[in-house]
Amino acid sequence: MTVVFRMEAPYRGAYELHRLSFGSGSPSVAIVAGMHGYELTGLHAVNMLATALRVSRPKGTVHLLPLVNTFGADENQKRWPFDDQDINHAFPGDPAGTAVQRIAHALLEATHADVCVDVHSGAPHVRELPHVRVPMGGEEVELGRKMGLPVVWRRPGDRLDATGLVGAWRQAGHKAVVIEGGRGGTLDTQHSELIARGLGALLGHLHILPAMPGPGVLADVTHSEVETHRAPFGGFFVPEVKVGQRVQAGHLLGYLQAPIGGDRLGELRAERPGVVMTLRAYPMVHASELLVRVAGIPQ
């Protein structure tokens, strides 16, 4: 383990950005997790991958940065706790700037690689089935598919914003994808395992490790093939499905009831066959909030 960046903190121990590196030469892969401090499903997945890499002989270089926002993780927070800034809005960063700008600069410098992966979780009130987010076309689509995660989501202009890490990687000429899985503030070990297997399959595809299958793609979709259900009004949301569950058109996804008394106010039903990709975890909802996303599966 190498400390690639260190920054004194005003009261507690210094901030340190840790990197685990395996192998040498090309191709090179950098995998980042925990930029949002409470998104720890990815941290666990990257540590599982590290365990596998310690007993293998990678043909190429793998850099793992399992936990960027250590101080946020300490406090169950997404952002950098001192000034509530999002590190992922601070790229390309500035070595003479604010704390998050300095961390962003150091993180970008420590992750120059042919293929880069940024691992996130959903917010604490939603649970995400592990999926990879890739652009609409190009080599990154194939890299995403080779991970074999349950959903491949092709999105226009995904995070090409230069203030995000993926945008900064792409501007530097690297192939970059995002994995989302699990739920902020929560460890879902099954989702960590899926992500770890997906990352292992990527390393196999790149011939860094022996070929190994990913978990298996259930849905390969563009934005128009993702069915998004938002709350038509506020209430208490009771799900009738789990993430990863296959549904047919008409399947009851959940219902909204009155928080006091429990009168049923409305139902959500799938409009087409698919797999439940996103599911509201915190039951109190306001109008327009996200409840369920179903990634379509052609019949």
Ligand SMILES: [Zn+2]
């Ligand atoms: Zn995140």
